[in-house]
Amino acid sequence: MQADEERRFPEIAKEPENRRQRLVKALWISIWLFYLSAPVTDLVSGGHSPGVRLLGGLGLAAFVAWYLVLVFRTARQMAVRKVLVSLAVLSAQATVLSLTLGREWLVLFVYVAISSGAALPGEISRWTVPAAAALMTATAFAVPGGDAYLASLLIPALMGGFAMAGVRAMIRTTIELRQARATVAQLAANEERLRMARDLHDLLGHSLSLITLKSELAGRMLPGQPEAAAQQVADIERVSRQALVDVREAVSGYRRPTLPGELAGARTALAAAGVVADLPAEPVADLSEEAESALAWSLREAVTNVVRHSGARRCTVALADRQTLGGRFMELTVSDDGAGGPAVHGNGLTGLTERLEAVGGALSAGPAGKTGFRLVARVPLGSPS
Structure with missing residues (x-):
């Protein structure tokens, strides 16, 4: 998936990450410097004096150097004020060189527009690129024969500037x-860690409570009722093995408890705790797997709380x-x-609420009258609303 997303963006939209990529980018930018052949040719064979050639060469070198700095910094933030000052200097250089050396130097404005689009945010470059084109137009009409060059330079200046603004936006979008x-x-x-924590709490809280309860019973029975104590120990072994299987399935992400299985487990847990259980027959309803799983978890958590905390003599499901x-x-x-009391929304009830809400259901829990406690879990039948 990550590779597919990477292929949607051209390489030009990526900031160079190593020396090779910086070299490739430098070569790619340098290719477009061939448009400077016109002012270079004018310096060599334009009939200028040696002093003018020297000053013109220095001015061109300074212009190109700062242009490259601005374009190379497209993927890294520069202060907008610094960029605007640099563009003003480049524009002044292009204007002075064009007015003093001739129409061949008007091409420098194309590079001003491109560096403007590359180095400025889009909300600013949409004004500076046309401004560079307008300044080029005004300068072309002030230079002898400049209007003949204007048509071939105006479109490259506008298209190049806005294209670089698009590349800058693409870089920002990629990042x-x-x-x-x-x-x-x-x-x-x-989210996966939370799910695992919730599942392990639901699984081990119930199983360990039952193991603790049966261990206490076996300890009390051991002196006078060795056979009954042995039965409790056998139950402990069975519950421990089942808990191990449940944890493995939960870790693998395949465990989906069912209401019939949890009703049978509730009957065993309540009987071991000496709580009279009033349980329904196996339910038959139009429940989705997710909704049934949420109700099964709710039943397990509720029965675990009855066994561990309530001190109840009777439990009704x-x-x-x-x-x-x-x-x-x-x-x-x-x-x-049992003793009742306010509902404390710890990990168990919080996890149940999340499970039920995920299938369009709801949970309520609280005291049932003066004594006792009631938990109500509700899930939609058929498609969740």
């Missing part, structure tokens, strides 16, 4: 795209098909007669 892609990759990694103004919903209710 922003790379930064955005890196940000998206970082966000995706963070109900599944109901509800018709509301927003459509049909499958509603899971887990209530107990």
Whole structure:
């Protein structure tokens, strides 16, 4: 994917990253200096005095050197004020050289327009490029025979300047795209870490609570009821093995708990904790895999909290098909007669809320009257709204 995106942008839009790329860019820019053959030819065979040739050569060398500096800095930020001052100096050089040495020097304005588009932001270069073309036009009419050269220079000046402005915008877009892609990759990694943390909490919180409970039971039974203690130890081994399988599946990203499986697990956990369980038969409903998985996680978290925190003597689990103004919903209710208290939205309830919202559902949890606690998870039947 990254390679495909890289191919959408031409190499000219990339900042040189090593010596070879800088050399290639230098050669590419140098090719376009052949348009300076007209002023060079004028210096050599234009009939100027040696002093004029010397001054003209120095002026041309200074012009080309600063032009190259501006174009080479297209991918790196320069102060706008410094660029404007440099362009003013280049424009003054082009004007003076054209007025004193002749119409062959009008081509320097093309380079002024190009460097303007390359070194200035688009909102400024859209004015400076036409300004350079206008100054060239005014100078051409002041130079003998300059109007004959104007037609062949005006279009290159405008097209070259705006083309370089487009290249600069492309460079900026490429850099922003790379930064955005890196940000998206970082966000995706963070989201995956959150998902893994949520899954492992849901998996291990339930299994370790059950292992702890059964270990305590086995410890109490061991002196007088060795056979019952052995049964609890066997259950601990089974739960541990299942927890290992669940963690492996969760890490692989393939685990999708089901309501029948979680109802069976809830029955075992509640019975081991000495809590009377009132559970429904296996549900039959038009639930998508994602919605059923969200309800299954909700049931697991709720039963784990009953076993670990509530001190309840009875737990009731109900599944109901509800018709509301927003459509049909499958509603899971887990209530107990324990100590109750306000809902503390830790990792478990926060993770459940995220899971349910992802499938168009909702979660509510809180005290059920004077004593007890109730958790209600709701998911849409059929297509999520």
